[in-house]
Amino acid sequence: MPPEKSHDAIHAQRPAIAPDLSLIWTAIVDIAPREDLGQGPTGQRYIVPILGGKFFAGPGIDGLSGTVLPGGADRQLIAPDGFKTLDALYEMQTDDGTVLTIHNHVKVDETAPSALYRRSVIEVTAPSGRLDWMNRRVFLGTLELAHPDREAVIIRSWGQAG
Amino acid sequence: MPPEKSHDAIHAQRPAIAPDLSLIWTAIVDIAPREDLGQGPTGQRYIVPILGGKFFAGPGIDGLSGTVLPGGADRQLIAPDGFKTLDALYEMQTDDGTVLTIHNHVKVDETAPSALYRRSVIEVTAPSGRLDWMNRRVFLGTLELAHPDREAVIIRSWGQAG
Amino acid sequence: MPPEKSHDAIHAQRPAIAPDLSLIWTAIVDIAPREDLGQGPTGQRYIVPILGGKFFAGPGIDGLSGTVLPGGADRQLIAPDGFKTLDALYEMQTDDGTVLTIHNHVKVDETAPSALYRRSVIEVTAPSGRLDWMNRRVFLGTLELAHPDREAVIIRSWGQAG
Amino acid sequence: MPPEKSHDAIHAQRPAIAPDLSLIWTAIVDIAPREDLGQGPTGQRYIVPILGGKFFAGPGIDGLSGTVLPGGADRQLIAPDGFKTLDALYEMQTDDGTVLTIHNHVKVDETAPSALYRRSVIEVTAPSGRLDWMNRRVFLGTLELAHPDREAVIIRSWGQAG
Numbered sequence: 001m002p003p004e005k006s007h008d009a010i011h012a013q014r015p016a017i018a019p020d021l022s023l024i025w026t027a028i029v030d031i032a033p034r035e036d037l038g039q040g041p042t043g044q045r046y047i048v049p050i051l052g053g054k055f056f057a058g059p060g061i062d063g064l065s066g067t068v069l070p071g072g073a074d075r076q077l078i079a080p081d082g083f084k085t086l087d088a089l090y091e092m093q094t095d096d097g098t099v100l101t102i103h104n105h106v107k108v109d110e111t112a113p114s115a116l117y118r119r120s121v122i123e124v125t126a127p128s129g130r131l132d133w134m135n136r137r138v139f140l141g142t143l144e145l146a147h148p149d150r151e152a153v154i155i156r157s158w159g160q161a162g
Numbered sequence: 163m164p165p166e167k168s169h170d171a172i173h174a175q176r177p178a179i180a181p182d183l184s185l186i187w188t189a190i191v192d193i194a195p196r197e198d199l200g201q202g203p204t205g206q207r208y209i210v211p212i213l214g215g216k217f218f219a220g221p222g223i224d225g226l227s228g229t230v231l232p233g234g235a236d237r238q239l240i241a242p243d244g245f246k247t248l249d250a251l252y253e254m255q256t257d258d259g260t261v262l263t264i265h266n267h268v269k270v271d272e273t274a275p276s277a278l279y280r281r282s283v284i285e286v287t288a289p290s291g292r293l294d295w296m297n298r299r300v301f302l303g304t305l306e307l308a309h310p311d312r313e314a315v316i317i318r319s320w321g322q323a324g
Numbered sequence: 325m326p327p328e329k330s331h332d333a334i335h336a337q338r339p340a341i342a343p344d345l346s347l348i349w350t351a352i353v354d355i356a357p358r359e360d361l362g363q364g365p366t367g368q369r370y371i372v373p374i375l376g377g378k379f380f381a382g383p384g385i386d387g388l389s390g391t392v393l394p395g396g397a398d399r400q401l402i403a404p405d406g407f408k409t410l411d412a413l414y415e416m417q418t419d420d421g422t423v424l425t426i427h428n429h430v431k432v433d434e435t436a437p438s439a440l441y442r443r444s445v446i447e448v449t450a451p452s453g454r455l456d457w458m459n460r461r462v463f464l465g466t467l468e469l470a471h472p473d474r475e476a477v478i479i480r481s482w483g484q485a486g
Numbered sequence: 487m488p489p490e491k492s493h494d495a496i497h498a499q500r501p502a503i504a505p506d507l508s509l510i511w512t513a514i515v516d517i518a519p520r521e522d523l524g525q526g527p528t529g530q531r532y533i534v535p536i537l538g539g540k541f542f543a544g545p546g547i548d549g550l551s552g553t554v555l556p557g558g559a560d561r562q563l564i565a566p567d568g569f570k571t572l573d574a575l576y577e578m579q580t581d582d583g584t585v586l587t588i589h590n591h592v593k594v595d596e597t598a599p600s601a602l603y604r605r606s607v608i609e610v611t612a613p614s615g616r617l618d619w620m621n622r623r624v625f626l627g628t629l630e631l632a633h634p635d636r637e638a639v640i641i642r643s644w645g646q647a648g
Binding site for chain 1: 167169173178180181185188190216218245269273275276279281295297298300304306312314318321
């Protein structure tokens with residue numbers, strides 16, 4: 001029996017292949033002004049009501065456009081050192097009536113060396129059927145402000161299509 | 163006052179820029195044989211003890227190599243339809259003694275159209291100091307088996323460096 | 325050095341004292357009709373919008389009455405075997421303006437031998453100040469329907485006062 | 487149609503019945519000395535390896551005794567103000583071979599007015615079969631130190647039996 005390969009040998013021999021990221025959807029989410037919920041033990045708390053919006057399928061993604069439903073909210077926490085976490089929970093409805101629950105966990109780091117860092121993990125709960133694959137994927141999110149155009153944010157979700 | 167731009171106009175005008183992913187670290191994690199914990203209400207349960215290993219910094223990443231500490235475990239659930247989720251919790255220690263807690267949430271979908279899908283979200287808890295930036299980043303993980311070389315898995319973590 | 329006591333000896337000698345549970349607050353929460361979100365891989369999904377309500381301090385609890393704010397929701401999942409989990413997230417505002425975020429994780433088991441089982445864990449996020457102690461407590465919840473009086477539920481929170 | 491009852495009327499008329507808590511099990515858990523993982527952004531981090539132990543069924547609870555398996559750990563965080571949270575994850579095996587996964591989320595508040603506060607929420611994952619009811623219950627935990635008898639903690643789990 002040949003000896004097991006060392007950790008170093010395995011590391012040296014296996015190529016690192018970056019996971020491909022396709023644009024799965026883009027959501028333009030309308031929001032109400034941020035409300036201050038007070039200073040808590042781990043930071044300043046805010047809530048941002050989600051008023052609605054639209055979402056658009058990424059290139060080659062099938063049947064993933066529709067409306068952002070009103071009724072959700074984004075709960076925010078700003079730590080004393082400025083690091084911000086957003087916890088947004090809301091529903092989106094596709095044009096054929098399928099309702100997705102979107103749970104977006106965002107990290108905002110204004111001290112990142114390159115530029116403002118705003119990335120997230122997006123958990124999707126989808127019904128069985130044609131969008132069931134969304135329950136089985138990891139989605140990486142990006143976040144931009146649509147302002148000054150309007151009180152809205154642009155959420156994009158990236159991952160492996162299909 | 164000009165009218166607000168429509169959702170469609172915002173969507174059409176803003177370019178979608180994919181988040182860049184750099185290789186942050188590669189871990190070769192030694193594991194014990196999988197133990198069967200029985201069939202639960204949402205699937206078959208297993209536990210895989212984590213025995214140790216090594217990790218290596220990605221290109222241009224500073225001071226992120228060291229050993230995977232023994233004592234962690236990977237708890238697995240296989241749903242009736244074959245979809246598998248892994249929940250691995252363990253510590254890694256850098257060569258200068260810094261201890262990171264690694265919480266890796268993996269989704270394994272063998273029914274994905276292209277190929278076996280194995281991706282994860284990796285949460286890192288780091289102490290203050292030179293690796294504090296890791297608390298402020300989202301990491302996307304990939305997972306390969308090192309076998310037949312040895313009973314080990316290769317975990318790679320991808321994200322924005324620094 | 326005397327030998328260590330065995331597990332059995334420790335078990336035999338230490339009296340088990342049940343944790344005392346005081347009523348901390350009672351909330352009467354007005355809800356909209358349940359909306360069907362479709363059958364997902366682990367069960368039937370519903371959402372119940374939270375419309376408002378009032379809450380009342382338990383005996384001897386100071387300054388814990390006010391209004392349930394509209395805008396929250398209760399997301400529900402009914403497993404194929406009938407076991408139901410509710411995940412309710414909303415805000416309550418005390419009469420002096422303090423806003424609490426309430427995250428209520430409910431388990432409903434209609435097959436429990438004694439009677440319908442409806443109990444929960446309630447996580448509270450409070451601002452610093454006079455209600456900061458709520459961030460440091462575990463709350464056990466109960467849930468009853470107020471119907472046929474009105475479309476409302478009665479949530480009670482139990483724990484150690486102060 | 488009679489007018490709906492007010493929130494105050496519902497509150498006044500419905501009696502508040504405290505949830506009964508039976509002792510479900512007592513575990514004597516052997517632990518290794520606490521290891522310091524460094525100061526993180528939200529507090530001081532520690533890990534306490536779980537070495538084994540025994541557990542004993544509460545009065546009238548059937549078949550819930552056995553051994554605490556080695557291999558788990560308790561990850562701890564002490565906030566700057568002294569508030570401590572423990573996150574313990576481990577397995578227990580009953581005498582008939584059933585393996586339970588125990589996830590214990592503890593809050594320790596040394597500033598509580600009455601006395602040291604140590605309570606937790608215990609999540610149990612059980613296989614299907616005779617202990618399946620444990621997946622469907624909320625458990626409230628208490629925690630005492632067995633010391634000076636030995637390096638062990640006494641965990642008791644309280645809830646509705648059956």
